[in-house]
Amino acid sequence: MKRARILHNGQQTDVTVNDDHQAVLADGTVINENEAHWLPPCDGKIFVLGLNYADHASELAFSAPEEPLVFLKGPNTLIGHNQKTYRPDNVDYMHYEAELVAIIGKTAKNVSREDAMDYIGGYTVGNDYAIRDYLENYYRPNLRVKSRDTCTPVGPFIIDADEVGDPGNLELKAYINGELKQHGNTKDMIFDIPFLVEYLSAIMTLQPGDMIFTGTPEGLADVKPGDEVVIEVEKVGRLTNTIITEDEYVVSLNA
């Protein structure tokens, strides 16, 4: 089953998604992918892994961490499929990050690695944009880099975990305007999903809907207003969004 949320008649509405990527309402109404206003498919805590692929860590000139580098984002960052992310004026480098997102399915505290997969309800696709200009060495990567409005497209839907099977061997791809820019595989994750569930649930109680963005492989590139960015995770989904200018964003706020 693929579950999503859309804005329908001004209301957040739960839908399922069929094989033609159409949203299906509870009453059977079908809305085409490009006519639906997609919302983030869940809400909850947003955990993001930094440097969780060895190749990406070396790309950024870091050695791989010995403990997961986990940071948090706020709910203000989330947008759904086919929505817009703004690039601030006067920045030099804004990049996407293709990520598999694991969604917690039931309350989890002190869960062992062995049992961890029982607590994963499903998966979705995430794009963890960052603006490198704003990096400082305090709580790095700081919220200004990573927790900005519109900076985290997620979706289009959550696919049930049992339909994906092993999340440890999925191709990840990012395209800018149709050109393949990033290509990796979740088998190269340093800390895998069972480890991350054990690690996080030892610190705190996880709730259904909490999201774990599991990190990105190498292949970063700058994105500019007008670019269409597509993130694909094998067996999970395909998430599209476009980059707009800061002015366009401000206008949309006041619309």
Added chain:
Amino acid sequence: MRHSRILQAGVACDQTEEHSNTLIADQDTQWLPATTGTVLGIALNHADLREQMAEAFNEKPHVNPPKTPVLHIKTDNTHIGNGAAIPAPDDGETIYAGPSLGIVIGQQATRVSAADALDYVKGYTVVNEVSLAENSFYRPAVKAKCRDGFCPIGPWVVDAADVKEPEALQIATYVNGEMQHCTTTAKLHYGIAEIVEYVSSFITLQPGDLLIAGTPQRTEKLALKAGDTVAIEIEQIGRLENPVVAEQEIAQ
């Protein structure tokens, strides 16, 4: 006026009453966190702490002093109300109280100027931003700051109109009834309006969101262990009191 959230017969209820300066602690009330939105902390925002850190700011891994306010997120599992137990880690690791003024947002705020910022502040509350030792400010402090129950908020939100000079409020921390620490909101490096301006420059704040203005250095005076009771009292706002209980004991 002051606004609280309490649990009555298992249901969360909003409660509004005239604000008085008497500090009432009703034994029978089960308080919920006084706010419901996102909670962001401003780290390194206490003048004394910045002075203490001045040298470390110029050393690795920080290299330079912070150019902008340093933010962190207190996840929803950390939020608890007045009187609820703060779980102490079973491994005995020391935890520290984090007395701070809480700034509560009243209306959606995007790109608000400092001059207009206070129009977006609904009121103020008391926050205990509990943390493990702050050994480093280099990496995000999820492990140190996001354990269950590590952010008591309340007991209530006092309307901004009822608080005179919010940047000159005394904040006292009591452990087991004895005052251990005293500071004031006059020590904030970035003031209330500057904080709202900075955060709203890239994060749209929603009504009910909470900004933790700034905590002092976590010295032994603020150390807590299972069995302690910690209370943070801010003049004109209120007194937030919580027992510290071993995690294992709470689980049972």
